[in-house]
Amino acid sequence: EAACPPPAGGLSRLWALLATLLAPALILLLRRRLARGKERRDRLRERMGLTGRPRPAGRLIWLHAASVGESLSILPMIDRMMARDAGLHVLLTTATVNAADLLDRRLVGEAWGGRVIHQFVPLDVPRWIGRFLRHWRPDAAALTESELWPNLIEACHRTGVPLALINARLSDRSRDGWRRVPGLARRMLSRFGWIAARSAEDAARLRALGATRMDVPGDLKEAAAPLPADPAQLAGIVDAISGRPVWLAASTHDGEEELIAQADQVIRARHPDLLTVIVPRHPERGAAIAAGLETPPVPRRALGATPGPTDRFWVCDTLGELGLFYRAVPIVFIGNSLPGPGRGGGHNPMEPARLGAALASGPLTDNFTEAFARLGDTIAIVADPAALAEWVDGLLSDPARLAQSRRRAGPVEGDPDLPDRIAARLLAMAGG
Missing domain, CATH: 3.40.50.11720 (3-Deoxy-D-manno-octulosonic-acid transferase, N-terminal domain)
Incomplete structure (x- = not known):
C-alpha cells in the first residue's frame, strides 16, 4: 500500500x-x-x-x-x-x-x-x-x-x-x-x-x-509606458554609431556573448564596418564580456568609452539605459533566449517593440509566452548564431525590409x- x-x-x-x-x-x-x-x-x-x-x-x-x-x-x-x-x-x-x-x-x-x-x-x-x-x-x-x-x-x-x-x-x-x-x-x-x-x-x-x-x-509589463531616454544621452549615442551598419544584442546572459560574437563574424563578411552593441542583463559582467571578445580592448560604456571607427564591439554595461539603445539602434536581438547552460526564458519583447525596433529572439521564451504570442510573426525566431547572422544581414542589406519590419513591430499599446x-x-x- x-x-x-x-x-x-x-x-x-x-x-x-x-x-x-x-x-x-x-x-x-x-x-x-x-x-x-x-x-x-x-x-x-x-x-x-x-x-x-x-x-x-x-x-x-x-x-x-x-x-x-x-x-x-x-x-x-x-x-x-x-x-x-x-x-x-x-x-x-x-x-x-x-x-x-x-x-x-x-x-x-x-x-x-x-x-x-x-x-x-x-x-x-x-x-x-x-x-x-x-x-x-x-x-x-x-x-x-x-x-x-x-x-x-x-x-x-x-x-x-x-x-x-x-x-x-x-x-x-x-x-x-x-x-x-x-x-x-x-x-x-x-x-x-x-x-x-x-x-x-x-x-x-x-x-x-x-x-x-x-x-x-x-500584464503590467504590457501596460508600461515606453522606456525613458535622456535626449542629450541619446544624441551622443546616435552620434557615436552613425554612418555604420549596427545591431544590438540586448539583455544578454552569461555565455550568450560568445554566440553573439560568432554571429558578428558571419555578418562582418558582408558588412566589414559592422558595429555590434552588447547590453548585458547584468552590467557587472561588462569587464569579463569585454575581455572575452576577440578584439580587445573593447570600449565599455561604464568606463565612458565610445566606439571608434575600427571597433567591432561596444559593451554598454550600464543600468537602466535600454530606452536609449532601443531608440538608437533599429535592429534588436533579445537575449536570454538562445540555448545554453543556465539560460532561457527570454526577456520582455514589448519594450523594444514599443519603440519600433525590428526584433529577433532565440527560441527559449517561456517567461513571456503571452507577449511573444501577441507580437506573433513580427518577431523573428532564430535558433542559433547562423540564423541570427542571416536575419541581421538580411535587414542591413535591404533598407526597405528593415523599414517594414520596424513598422510591423510597433507601436504596441497595453491597457x-x-x-x-x-x-x-x-x-x-x-x-x-
Whole structure:
C-alpha cells in the first residue's frame, strides 16, 4: 500500500525547520555574494530582516519585486497608489543590487519618491522574516510575478497581513516543481487574498496547484509606458554609431556573448564596418564580456568609452539605459533566449517593440509566452548564431525590409488603466 503524503501543515513546518537549520549556511552565502558584488556591505543586515530605518507613521503597503524588470513594471502602479492616497508610504523590497541601483535613480525624479522606502528582502528564514514584519507592520503586502516563498507567505498569514500576488506568472517548469510538494503548494497559494494573473495560461497553471481567489486583469509589463531616454544621452549615442551598419544584442546572459560574437563574424563578411552593441542583463559582467571578445580592448560604456571607427564591439554595461539603445539602434536581438547552460526564458519583447525596433529572439521564451504570442510573426525566431547572422544581414542589406519590419513591430499599446485598477484593489486590501 502506498504511503500517504504528509499533511500540508507538516510540510510547511518541515520547510521552516530546514530554512532555520540552513540559516548559518545562508549567512556564508550572503558573504560570498558580497565578495562578488551581488550584495551591499552597508545593507547586508537587511537580508536578515534587520534595518536602521524607522517605520513611517500611517498606512504602509509592502511591495516586493525581485529584480529590475519586475521593479519597473510596478512603478506606474505605485504612482497611482500615491495619487489616490497622499498619506501612503510604500515599502519596496528587491533581491538584487541592480534593481536597487535603478530604483535609486528613478525615484529621485518622482514627486512621491520620498514616500517610498527601499529595503533588500530578507531571505526565507522564519526568524528573519519575523523580524522584518514586526518592524515594518505593513497594512497589506503584494508579491510580484513568481516570488513564492513559503515561510514569508506563512508569516504574513500568521501575523494577519493581507497578501496579494500581482502580475502572477508560473512557467511549466515551476509548476512541475511545485507539483512534487502539492500540499505545500496548495497551502501556500491559499494564503493569498487575491491573485492577479498576467495571462490565462499562468492562471491555469496556478489553478492546477490549487490557487483560488484569482482573476486575470492583464500584464503590467504590457501596460508600461515606453522606456525613458535622456535626449542629450541619446544624441551622443546616435552620434557615436552613425554612418555604420549596427545591431544590438540586448539583455544578454552569461555565455550568450560568445554566440553573439560568432554571429558578428558571419555578418562582418558582408558588412566589414559592422558595429555590434552588447547590453548585458547584468552590467557587472561588462569587464569579463569585454575581455572575452576577440578584439580587445573593447570600449565599455561604464568606463565612458565610445566606439571608434575600427571597433567591432561596444559593451554598454550600464543600468537602466535600454530606452536609449532601443531608440538608437533599429535592429534588436533579445537575449536570454538562445540555448545554453543556465539560460532561457527570454526577456520582455514589448519594450523594444514599443519603440519600433525590428526584433529577433532565440527560441527559449517561456517567461513571456503571452507577449511573444501577441507580437506573433513580427518577431523573428532564430535558433542559433547562423540564423541570427542571416536575419541581421538580411535587414542591413535591404533598407526597405528593415523599414517594414520596424513598422510591423510597433507601436504596441497595453491597457493604460491596468496599473490604476490593481492599485485600487491593493489599497482596498490595506483598509482604504
